[in-house]
Amino acid sequence: MSKREVPEINAGSMADIAFLLLIFFLVTTTMDKDTAYLRKIPKKVETEQPQVPVEEKNIYKIVINSKQVIQARDSIINPEDISTLNSRIKHFYTVNRDKKVDRALNYPYYAFGTKELYTNNLRNQENRLGALESQEEIDDKTEKMIEQTLMAIDKWQEKLDMMNLYSQYSGKKEMPEIAFEAHIRLESFVDTDYSAYVAVQSEVQRAVTELRDEEASALFGTTWTAMNRYIIQNELEDTPELRVYKEHTELIETLYPLRLIEVKPKR
Numbered sequence: 001m002s003k004r005e006v007p008e009i010n011a012g013s014m015a016d017i018a019f020l021l022l023i024f025f026l027v028t029t030t031m032d033k034d035t036a037y038l039r040k041i042p043k044k045v046e047t048e049q050p051q052v053p054v055e056e057k058n059i060y061k062i063v064i065n066s067k068q069v070i071q072a073r074d075s076i077i078n079p080e081d082i083s084t085l086n087s088r089i090k091h092f093y094t095v096n097r098d099k100k101v102d103r104a105l106n107y108p109y110y111a112f113g114t115k116e117l118y119t120n121n122l123r124n125q126e127n128r129l130g131a132l133e134s135q136e137e138i139d140d141k142t143e144k145m146i147e148q149t150l151m152a153i154d155k156w157q158e159k160l161d162m163m164n165l166y167s168q169y170s171g172k173k174e175m176p177e178i179a180f181e182a183h184i185r186l187e188s189f190v191d192t193d194y195s196a197y198v199a200v201q202s203e204v205q206r207a208v209t210e211l212r213d214e215e216a217s218a219l220f221g222t223t224w225t226a227m228n229r230y231i232i233q234n235e236l237e238d239t240p241e242l243r244v245y246k247e248h249t250e251l252i253e254t255l256y257p258l259r260l261i262e263v264k265p266k267r
């Protein structure tokens with residue numbers, strides 16, 4: 001009795017079917033995106049000067065534990081109440097903003113720059129540069145001092161330009177600047193949920209953005225967000241409006257700087 005032959009399955013089109021399925025899933029599948037603000041990472045600055053401990057009043061410390069409970073300085077914030085972090089950050093920035101006396105001792109102090117101050121500092125650095133460059137022999141140490149002086153000149157010129165711009169639009173003779181050491185310190189643990197970490201970052205960014213928008217609206221009649229969006233969309237252009245917006249946003253970011261230090265997670 002002859003064996004019955006088993007019919008073969010034609011697999012010639014299986015590759016085509018698999019390819020079509022792959023295309024289908026690539027087209028129809030949606031990928032989750034992290035919800036957060038974009039931030040520029042500051043460049044690392046090398047310095048030979050010894051680090052001076054930062055005063056506690058200049059630090060707004062936020063810690064997120066493994067249960068996503070947030071400790072903002074001495075306050076405990078449950079995950080569902082994270083939006084209250086917004087007003088706390090704003091308070092940190094603004095509580096001493098217009099005060100020279102009777103300041104809240106546990107919060108950053110402000111300096112109040114003037115045209116005279118910035119002009120005098122600029123002239124002092126220019127005189128220093130002239131004295132350094134007039135030396136008969138310029139060694140490596142002198143070259144380094146010249147380089148530092150040139151950087152200082154750029155800094156004070158930028159401060160003076162901002163002061164002039166601020167005075168022009170605000171009518172004030174003093175420009176408030178929060179302490180340079182003032183910053184927000186974000187700490188977490190290895191098992192801290194990533195979404196909680198991002199949510200805290202977003203609340204910090206939202207608070208600073210709202211402060212910037214309020215200040216920009218008061219000075220220029222438009223928000224910092226709108227000007228920054230215009231700059232991003234037209235970054236390849238070189239128009240008078242773009243240059244004005246860049247000057248305006250730089251001033252607003254000087255008045256309300258975002259200094260967020262993220263600490264390596266604890267175990």
